Amino acid sequence: MKSRISNWTDIQTFLAVYREGSTLAASRLLGLAQPTVARRIEILEHHLNLPLFERDTRGFHPTGHARALLATAEAVEAAITDLEKEASGLASPGPIRITAYSANFSPRVKKIFNEFTTGHPGVRLEFLPGMKMLDLEKGEADIALRLTRTPPPADLICRKISTAQYALFGSRTYSAKHGLPDSLDDLAGHSFVTFEREDVSKVMHSWLLDHVAPEQIALSFSEFELMHAAIQSGMGLGILNLKLVEQDTDLVRCCDPIEELSAEHLMLISKQAYKRPEVRQFTKFFAPRYTALFKDET
Amino acid sequence: MKSRISNWTDIQTFLAVYREGSTLAASRLLGLAQPTVARRIEILEHHLNLPLFERDTRGFHPTGHARALLATAEAVEAAITDLEKEASGLASPGPIRITAYSANFSPRVKKIFNEFTTGHPGVRLEFLPGMKMLDLEKGEADIALRLTRTPPPADLICRKISTAQYALFGSRTYSAKHGLPDSLDDLAGHSFVTFEREDVSKVMHSWLLDHVAPEQIALSFSEFELMHAAIQSGMGLGILNLKLVEQDTDLVRCCDPIEELSAEHLMLISKQAYKRPEVRQFTKFFAPRYTALFKDET
């Protein structure tokens, strides 16, 4: 029972011999001398109190016990590899990669980034604007600012920023020509623009299809900015985020916020990234300031 | 990037220093000299190219990097512990623990066990008879012979033995006094015995309640053997396994096998146990012979 492995590295040796089939080949793999490898296996066998290999003039052949332990030994190796990877990430840290819909990188938000960078000159930030949902868990980004209607994966760190609300908007130009609807029951006869793209959630587009006739949809865009611009130029009515356009006096809201389109506005951080001290610092600095932007000023 | 950890044991040292807060305390924990511990940390820091501790006249204090690596380092430690545990299990193997319903340990089955034990004198078998479902994944047993109507957990090794069929049986004594029903439509006026217990599936008991009136149930047992004996002594009709009673000329089947009670007869082996060579050997020996017992002899 008192079979403690005194030298963890011996497991590496074990794996090398198991895979190569001989201590000589293993020694080349490990950059050691052959007797060293043989001795280490001997020591390991002694510690575990198990014969691991049958010696033979043409090599070391794993016993049933060795086969039984292989998977677990490989788990140790994998854990070591993880550690090395993580350490090398810490040693030469890449920038903190932040993904968000382009409009989230507004002047007021950029100001927060700048303040942080000023206070932490060593830390670089990288921005990945776009509608596409990058996979934080796969390491495609470190932090995401997202509007989502589904609960986020459990293994992401998550801070709630606000609840985003949506409504139909039209520009004053449009209003002058066609007037604006008063409510959602009054949409007949109006024109609409929409946003639709394969790799992005279609919730808003679907909502529109449910409430207006297909022929009312004047234009469909695959870039959100283009749709936004189209609404501004008076080409039709469209769904926009209340906070996003609250500064834009040219756009007029045509209805109450559409509750079924409301989304959680979250700041998501991958667990892996959150281990990095800079990412922690950044989060601590950024989250409250960013949240404050979305607080209703009374 | 070329930051390979040359000595895996250094991670143990790292954890000890992290936990104890000083190289001196860590050295006591590890049974090493204090300078050795300090040197190993130095080496590790050099390999990882990361400062892990801030030195101070009253101890080693972890840096942010050390904190970031802690969880992963502990994963390595856990993997090592697993390996040690598994090895110590292989070194001093306990018996192969086999759980099954008591009647499964019939003379014909015991004969197979005996043949195996004769051929493998070093391997001990332990029998855990009972209706209760022991949890193989928790290590309560190594092998289970089971009748089940639900698919088994994916991480058990599973061999199908047969499909068990059930029907109503009555003894000749009972038959002489009250006659026997011809089919399931003919159950009125007969008495029944049943088996019911908290920790065991109630499928058969429920079936009976669905097909006969409550007052027809003469007796309810919490031991399967007692119910079996009650049927044999003519106290009532009851549901029994066809294979179990095929040798018993005193019992008469009253209906066709009840399809909705059919169950998969499985041999289940925990993955953990299956790593042990003896368990593999036993399975290879036992499974085909056991299966043969349930083949219909034409």
Place this chain on the structure above:
DNA sequence: ATACGGCTCTTCATTTCTGTAGAGCAACAC
């Protein structure tokens, strides 16, 4: 039949690691 390649062992000098001992520093109790 012989030579070669690939392997395991053993031996021994050498490198590397480890432990002991002691100096020095800071915090704390008295």
Place this chain on the structure above:
DNA sequence: GTGTTGCTCTACAGAAATGAAGAGCCGTAT
């Protein structure tokens, strides 16, 4: 103030692990 405790270092001698070299075994190709 002084003594004590707990810690980090450095220096050096002894212990342990390592590598180089060589003997020997076996299967195979020539």
